[in-house]
Amino acid sequence: MFPSRLPPGVQATRSLAAHRDGMTPRELPARLLTRRARPRSLRARLLWAFLVPLAVVLAVVGTAATAAVRGELLGQVDDRLAAAVDRSAHADGGPRDGEAGDGEAGDGEAGDGEAGDGDGPDFLLVPGQGDGTLGARVVDGAVVESAVIGAEGDGEALPEQRVAVLAGVPPDGAARTVDLGSLGDYRVVATATGGGTIVTGLPLASAEAALARLVAVEVVAGLLGLLAAGAVGAVVVGRTLRPLHRVAATAGRVAELPLSSGEVRLAERVPAAHTDPRTEVGRVGAALNRLLDSVESGIAARQASETRLRRFVADASHELRTPVTSIRGYTELVRRRGGLPEDADASLRRVEAEAVRMSGLVDDLLLLARLDAGRELAVGTVDLTGLVMDAVSDAHAAGPAHHWRVDLPAAAVLAPGDAARLHQVLANLLANVRTHTPPGTTATTRLRAEDGTAVLEVADDGPGIPADLQPGVFERFARGDASRSRASGSTGLGLAIVAAVVEGHGGTVGVDSRPGRTVLTVRLPGATVAELEDDAEDPAVVPSTIS
Structure with missing residues (x-):
């Protein structure tokens, strides 16, 4: 079938399907690490420039408001605490050790808190003291009696592990905040008396609860405000940038x-x-x-x-x-x-x-x-395999001093195109090898199909094309240097015609050259493979001698 069309002196071998280049699993992490961070759009930057200062302002205002309300609530607690301290001072009858002091503690007001009832200090359980009011007597650095008014109005003993905290309060009449564990934070004042020091305190639970509700309201309101501001800002910024998007769309359509x-x-x-x-x-x-x-x-x-x-x-x-x-x-x-x-x-x-x-x-x-x-080119179905063998046969006849080889697939490769012009492409490529390489050079013509694309390569082991000449090798009247002389009269239009015809077929042409190896590659779209029948002669088996 095919071998009869090849002259002696042309060697043919069967090509294997080429593998497409791809990333190996080892290269994937490195590729991901080298990717740059995705830049933010102008809309995102404008929204951030609007929302971040707004969030900062809301945080500052909320902090200032919380501090002001906390100070006001502490002031109110301190006012009530001052009143409680005054009532305790008037009702103090001294320590419960059987010594009445100057005897003034036996009046009716103090009688409500006689030591014999065991509910707490006598200065604590007096009319006017509210629930949660704390009272303790400190003598010689130790708490001798302490209690807190319960919900029923009677005194309840303080936890022993927290009594020592009250003993350390300085008796200077200044209000302080102490932590009494399960009882919570208390605002306390210690005052010196003739029988030692009495400590009076009021709970901060209600003030702290009010502050917690205020902070919760501020956070929720701030988040809702930021969301609303973000939604409104996104709409406003989007409408503002819409003309810019249209300008970019116009530029993009022109670029295409x-x-x-x-x-x-x-x-x-x-x-x-x-x-x-x-x-x-x-x-x-x-x-x-x-x-x-x-x-x-x-x-x-x-x-x-x-x-x-x-x-x-x-x-x-x-x-x-x-x-x-x-x-x-x-x-x-x-x-x-x-x-x-x-x-x-x-x-x-x-x-x-x-x-x-x-x-x-x-x-x-x-x-x-x-x-x-x-x-327009005359488009038809072209048998590239037969075209390669015809062109190589002609090249062998015109340049017997060169060694000509073909590397063909096991099946015919077909592509749409103009048969005469594609034959001229291959003839010009082979003539370029014959003209610009010395006698004895081996030229190999390869053909294969890759994903619907016909790949035609003409490779030689000649002196190669200088690197500075490769970018313009397909230009008109391109001339090589002495290493690829034009002794046979080259016009410098052969490869220009190759590029023009290939581009007319919607394909591409490229060159890869170095000393000892030059490859001119033509890619044509729309290629198909015609399988040979079982009794067809294998094109790889070709009697040939290297001339």
Whole structure:
């Protein structure tokens, strides 16, 4: 089947399906670590700039309000405590040790708290003292009696582990806050008397509960306020930035236009409503419109210049074909008549050779002009496998001093395209190897299909293309240096035609070169694989010799 189309001197091998490059599991964590943090949008930054100061203000106001209310509540407790201390001082009858002192403790007021009833100190259980009022007598640094008024109005003993706290209160008449464990915080005052020191206190539970409710209300109200402010701010910021989004959308649509070649019209503009110079967004929109006007004018001028140049090249190429053909015909006619001196015959041969070269150059220029003008290609199904074998056979006949090899898959690779132009692509690639590499160079043509894309490679082990020349290798009239000489008369248009034809098929072409290895790669979309029948001859088995 396929082998009969390959001449001797061409070696064929079967290619294996290439694996696509991908990340290994070891590379994934490093890739994740190297990713930069995602930047915040302008809307997010504006919302944060609004909400953070608002939260700080609410926190400061809440703290100040809580401190003020706490001071007011403590002042009220201290006023009631001063009254309780005064009642205790008037009702104090001395310690309960059987010594009546000056005998004034036996009146009726103190009688409500006689030592014999065992409910608490006599100065505590007097009319006017409220629930939770605390009283203790300290003698020689020790508490001799203490109690707290219960809900029923009678005295209840204090926990023994908290009595020592009361003994340490200085008798200076100043109000202090002490922690009495299960009883909570108390506001206490110690005053010196003739029988020692009495300590009077009032609970802070009600004040602390009021402060806790105030803090809870402040927190809930602050959070609700922040949420409401955030929602309103998001709506306001979104409406404010909407014109900027439209400006960005216009710029994005313009960026997606193919501006590199062809006739381009930039119909996109920022609406006039968003170009008000009195606003920041309006100034941006107006500047973008002016930029688009300038770009459109420049592109139109470039397109007109390119159109004139292409027309000139096409007309000149077309007009040159006739005189060049005439020169070739007349020189050939003169040579056939014979009878010319040897030097004249040699001159005519040189004239004919240069005419042939000029004819090829004119044909190449005309082809490029037609491709630039957007001439449609004749699209059909092309057997790339057979195309490769035909082109390599021709290259072997034209350059027997080189070693030609093919690396084909086990099945035919088909792709939509213009068969004549794709054959010219492959012929130019092989001619480039034959022209710019020394005799004895091995050139390998590979073909494979990858995910619906036909990949055609022409590799050689020649001297390579200098790195500084590789970016422009597919430009027109690109010339190499001495390492890839043009001794055979290269016009510098072969690879330019390759690039133009491949781009016309929607594909890509690339080069990878270093000393000892040069690979020109063509990728064509829409490839399919036609499986061979079971009795078809294996294309990998090809009788060949390396020439």
